[in-house]
Amino acid sequence: MYRYDAIDKEILADRVAEFREQCQRRLAGELTEDQFKRLRLMNGLYLQLHAYMLRIAIPYGGLTSGQLRRLAHIARTYDRGYGHFTTRTNLQLHWIKLKDAPDILAELAEVGMHAIQTSGNDIRNITADPLAGINADEADDPRVWVEVLRQWSTFHPEFSFLPRKFKIAVTASPADRAATKIYDIGLRLHRNAAGELGFEMLVGGGLGRTPYLGPTIRQHLPVRHLLSYMQAILRVYNRHGRRDNIWKARIKVLVASLGAEAFAREVEAEWESTDKAAIDLPDTELARIRSAFIAPAFEKLPATSATFDAAKADPAFARFARHNVRPHKVPGYAIVDVSLKKPGETPGDCSSDQMDLIADVAERWSLDEIRVAYEQNLILPHVKLDDVPAVWKALDGAELATPNIGLVSDIIACPGLDYCSLANARAIPIAQAIATRFADPVLAEKVGKLDIKISGCINACGHHHVGAIGILGVDKKGEEFYQVSLGGSGEADASLGQILGPALPAGKVAEAVDQLVDVYLRERQDGERFLDTFRRTGMTPFKEAVYADAH
Amino acid sequence: MPMLIRWTGQNAVAAEDPFTAVADETDVPRGDVIVSLQRFQTEGQRLIAEGRKVGVRIEPSEAVEDIAADLPNIAVVALAFPKFLQGQAYSSARILRERYRYQGEVRAVGDVLREQAGFMARCGVNAFEAADGSTPREWGHVIGRFRHVYQRAADGRAPAFEERAS
Numbered sequence: 001m002y003r004y005d006a007i008d009k010e011i012l013a014d015r016v017a018e019f020r021e022q023c024q025r026r027l028a029g030e031l032t033e034d035q036f037k038r039l040r041l042m043n044g045l046y047l048q049l050h051a052y053m054l055r056i057a058i059p060y061g062g063l064t065s066g067q068l069r070r071l072a073h074i075a076r077t078y079d080r081g082y083g084h085f086t087t088r089t090n091l092q093l094h095w096i097k098l099k100d101a102p103d104i105l106a107e108l109a110e111v112g113m114h115a116i117q118t119s120g121n122d123i124r125n126i127t128a129d130p131l132a133g134i135n136a137d138e139a140d141d142p143r144v145w146v147e148v149l150r151q152w153s154t155f156h157p158e159f160s161f162l163p164r165k166f167k168i169a170v171t172a173s174p175a176d177r178a179a180t181k182i183y184d185i186g187l188r189l190h191r192n193a194a195g196e197l198g199f200e201m202l203v204g205g206g207l208g209r210t211p212y213l214g215p216t217i218r219q220h221l222p223v224r225h226l227l228s229y230m231q232a233i234l235r236v237y238n239r240h241g242r243r244d245n246i247w248k249a250r251i252k253v254l255v256a257s258l259g260a261e262a263f264a265r266e267v268e269a270e271w272e273s274t275d276k277a278a279i280d281l282p283d284t285e286l287a288r289i290r291s292a293f294i295a296p297a298f299e300k301l302p303a304t305s306a307t308f309d310a311a312k313a314d315p316a317f318a319r320f321a322r323h324n325v326r327p328h329k330v331p332g333y334a335i336v337d338v339s340l341k342k343p344g345e346t347p348g349d350c351s352s353d354q355m356d357l358i359a360d361v362a363e364r365w366s367l368d369e370i371r372v373a374y375e376q377n378l379i380l381p382h383v384k385l386d387d388v389p390a391v392w393k394a395l396d397g398a399e400l401a402t403p404n405i406g407l408v409s410d411i412i413a414c415p416g417l418d419y420c421s422l423a424n425a426r427a428i429p430i431a432q433a434i435a436t437r438f439a440d441p442v443l444a445e446k447v448g449k450l451d452i453k454i455s456g457c458i459n460a461c462g463h464h465h466v467g468a469i470g471i472l473g474v475d476k477k478g479e480e481f482y483q484v485s486l487g488g489s490g491e492a493d494a495s496l497g498q499i500l501g502p503a504l505p506a507g508k509v510a511e512a513v514d515q516l517v518d519v520y521l522r523e524r525q526d527g528e529r530f531l532d533t534f535r536r537t538g539m540t541p542f543k544e545a546v547y548a549d550a551h
Numbered sequence: 552m553p554m555l556i557r558w559t560g561q562n563a564v565a566a567e568d569p570f571t572a573v574a575d576e577t578d579v580p581r582g583d584v585i586v587s588l589q590r591f592q593t594e595g596q597r598l599i600a601e602g603r604k605v606g607v608r609i610e611p612s613e614a615v616e617d618i619a620a621d622l623p624n625i626a627v628v629a630l631a632f633p634k635f636l637q638g639q640a641y642s643s644a645r646i647l648r649e650r651y652r653y654q655g656e657v658r659a660v661g662d663v664l665r666e667q668a669g670f671m672a673r674c675g676v677n678a679f680e681a682a683d684g685s686t687p688r689e690w691g692h693v694i695g696r697f698r699h700v701y702q703r704a705a706d707g708r709a710p711a712f713e714e715r716a717s
Contacts, residue, residue: 007699007711014697038635039666121636151701151711157673158645158704161638227702238642243611273650278703285712 001062001369002147002292004112011154012109015116019043020102027099042122042160044090044115045101049421052096054104055118057125060132060146060170061089061372065363068370070111072355078104083355085340085348087412087463088167089127089372090118094419116154121162123153123234127169129177130373133293134381136329138172139189140197144290145226146170148281152227159234163241164249166234167206179374179490181205181213182466184251185233189223197223203233203263204255207460211496212252215260217267224286228279232271236263296367296382301332305385308334311392319403319441320392334385336366338378338395339402339410343435346428347413348376357398365391375451376412377405408450408517409435412463416456416473417480423456425473425480425506430454433510438517447517450530453488466490468531469516470497471509482509486516486542487534498539501547515545555658556679556687558672560706563691566678570606570627572660585629588613591621599624608660611639615646622653630676632661641674648675648705668693675705 004012019039026036037047044055056071063071071091075083078100079093086092096104108114118125126149128142129135149168153159159166171178172189180186186202198220205214221229242248255263312318324337338358340348350358362370362380365387371379383391395401404410411434414420416427431454438444453467464470466488474481481503488497504512517530519541524533534542555568570583575590579598585606586594598605606627607618618625628647630640640659647653658678659671665685672694681690703710709717 005715007714010698011701011711018696121638154701155670155697156702157670157700158641159638160670161636161641161667163638235642239614239639243637275649278649281712282716284716288715 001064002143002289008112008151009109012112012114015043015114016102016105016109019105023098023102038120040101041119042117043101043105044118045096045098046119047421048094048419049417050419051094052098052101053419054093054096054101054115055086056091056093056108056113056115057118058089058091058113058372059125059150060128060143061130061374062143063370063372064111065359065368065370067111067113068355068359068362070107070113072352072359074104074107075355076352081353082349082351084346084415085350085372085376085378087374087376087414087461088125089130089374090125091372092415094415119165120160121164121166122160123149123156123162123166123168126150126153127167127178127374129171129173130371130379131177131326131335131381132172133295134328134330134335135173137174139191140172140223141290141293142170142172142178142187142189143293144286145187145189145199145223147289147292148226148286149230152230152281158231159238162234162238163243164246164251166237166251174492176492176494177373179463179466179494181494182207182211182463182490183214185230186214187226190220192220196220199223199226201229201233203267204252204260206250206252207463207465208250209247209458210253210256211460211465212256213494213496214252215255217255217260217264224283225276225280227281228274228276229267229271231279232267232274236266236270240266295330296369298330298333298382299384301330301384301386303331305332305388308385308388311389316396316403317389317392319445320396320401321388323403323405323407323445324401325388328382330382332385334383334388336380336383336388336391336395337373337405338380338400339404340377340400341404341410341435342399342402343404343409343439344432345399347411347431347435350378354398354400357394358400361391361394375405375410377410403441404444406449406451407444408438408447408452408513409444411435411452411454412467413454414456414461416454416462420456422459423473424458424475425456425482427454427456427462427471427473430471430473430482430506430509434513437510437514447521448529450517450520452513463490464488465496466494467497468529468534469513474503476503480506482506484509484512484516484546486539487531489531493531500539501543504546512546516542519545553680556681556685556690558668558677558679558691558694560677563668563687563694565687568680570604572608572629583626585627588617591618595621606656606658609640609643611637615643615651619651622647622651622655625655627656627658627678628653629658629660632659632663632667635662635664635667637662641670644671644674644676645705665689665693669696673700673704673706673708 169178188200202214366380413431417423455462470485485497583604604626
């Protein structure tokens with residue numbers, strides 16, 4: 001893990017001092033709420049339906065035990081004892097008092113954390129494959145490059161007033177666990193035929209009102225030119241992106257209106273006139289950052305563990321091992337998924353007590369490391385197979401061991417109308433109703449891999465466009481309705497979902513999911529996921545089942 | 552004479568503004584003037600030939616590339632920020648300083664607020680028509696707020712990676 005040096009720490013300290021002063025001016029009445037808004041929005045502080053919400057950045061989803069404990073402490077001291085992990089691997093606290101915000105930022109800074117650029121029309125917190133550094137299929141460790149980009153984009157003088165927010169994700173695996181096709185810029189690290197490391201540059205993906213999968217504008221950018229090329233892309237966008245209409249201001253609209261090839265030519269022309277040597281990172285700095293991510297000291301262990309295998313005699317543990325334990329690239333170690341999706345609970349919510357417990361478990365059994373996945377779960381990346389039963393027991397005692405990773409009850413949902421002032425409809429109760437229907441682990445396992453994604457409005461924070469089942473809250477004359485779409489995926493086989501039919505009332509959504517699952521179970525051929533069956537059969541059988549009453 | 556805030560690279564100071572900003576529909580008065588790009592393209596050579604100093608105002612939708620050839624004769628490039636959220640001019644400022652090595656005054660005009668001062672100064676803006684009544688002291692405080700910067704821009708500050716290497 002990258003640890004902040006004296007320079008990083010002084011930058012955070014200066015930021016805290018700046019924000020403290022701005023808050024004081026607001027509390028003293030020197031700034032109106034309107035004037036203050038643009039300042040707080042550069043610090044991740046939103047005014048929501050009930051209170052201020054603070055969005056804390058977790059770059060590349062990486063946390064140490066100490067950092068997670070600090071988050072627990074902040075949620076307990078300044079909020080209501082819980083936080084919400086988001087699809088952008090941020091942590092949101094929904095009940096913040098303005099007067100406390102500077103103290104919270106100061107407490108975060110002490111552990112090398114912040115809320116910089118978690119809102120505003122700037123380059124937002126950057127996400128990466130949550131399995132970075134621990135899975136065998138990656139071309140490089142993407143966190144190295146996210147840290148490079150984090151520093152470069154922090155308080156970028158030219159790109160802090162873009163036409164709209166700007167989101168970047170990085171993966172180094174062909175499996176694309178970072179959903180790079182739905183980002184403003186998606187970076188895919190790979191090696192070319194000559195073995196040289198480079199980025200495939202995807203630009204102009206995104207969800208929201210007009211969803212696009214990002215086209216590739218350059219197949220192989222040598223890694224040493226990352227920053228100068230990023231500057232060229234951002235500059236073309238900053239100068240030519242639309243600012244007259246908030247719904248057309250994202251880079252995806254610029255790329256789509258010019259066409260990917262014409263956009264690429266603009267970027268290449270800008271890049272050719274850039275003094276690359278002045279912008280690109282020197283090798284020494286790259287080596288310094290890279291050294292922060294060298295693999296921890298793994299023990300030499302046998303590839304299998306008798307303790308682990310024996311524990312599977314307990315069917316509950318066996319089920320956990322099937323769904324929440326993944327192979328690690330180092331023999332004798334495993335990756336353990338911590339589910340924040342207990343049926344009936346709010347997806348992504350985690351109490352301070354749970355955070356403390358996970359921090360303790362990570363310190364004792366996972367080399368002090370925790371990852372946040374965009375699916376709104378946490379990951380213990382380095383658990384010895386021998387220790388998995390003990391980890392399971394500890395997690396289970398805190399309701400964190402639901403064996404449902406990737407299954408039907410592992411639902412992504414935004415905070416929705418329960419918290420968010422942008423939402424049209426609630427997302428959490430819908431998620432709870434669906435998950436409760438599939439709470440029986442035997443049933444959930446029978447259904448298999450099925451990702452349901454719920455957004456409370458068209459801004460699509462819940463990624464509904466790329467859910468195998470996507471659910472979008474809409475407002476129909478003051479009533480909450482839900483539009484269901486099928487066939488989306490945010491992974492390597494990315495696709496946008498297709499709308500099933502007319503929007504459903506809130507009370508009908510969980511039942512409709514039941515019906516969709518029934519069709520899938522009836523139609524599926526061996527080994528097919530829900531998504532595969534849908535892609536083979538098309539919409540018709542699913543549509544017939546849900547709208548049978550309407551005929 | 553109206554006042555400006557100038558950034559010397561070390562501190563922010565109050566300065567008198569000798570230039571008159573001329574709207575397109577009014578006649579050009581005597582003395583130093585700042586005119587629109589359109590007017591500069593038709594009348595610029597004549598105005599310069601009259602021996603006065605001439606500045607050009609660039610709107611967010613206009614390209615500084617269009618005045619590249621004239622830059623040695625342009626005393627001020629006034630970059631317009633009609634609303635603080637309109638950030639195209641940050642790119643314009645850097646292109647003027649870094650690509651064209653423009654040495655004259657780059658001035659921010661419009662919805663120019665204290666909180667933007669640091670970003671603007673880093674992009675090469677060295678004169679400000681403050682729209683929020685801030686004093687030069689307050690302006691300088693904001694520009695000098697951060698002891699370090701992470702990236703190279705137009706102000707010549709050494710980025711963190713260079714500090715670390717030294």
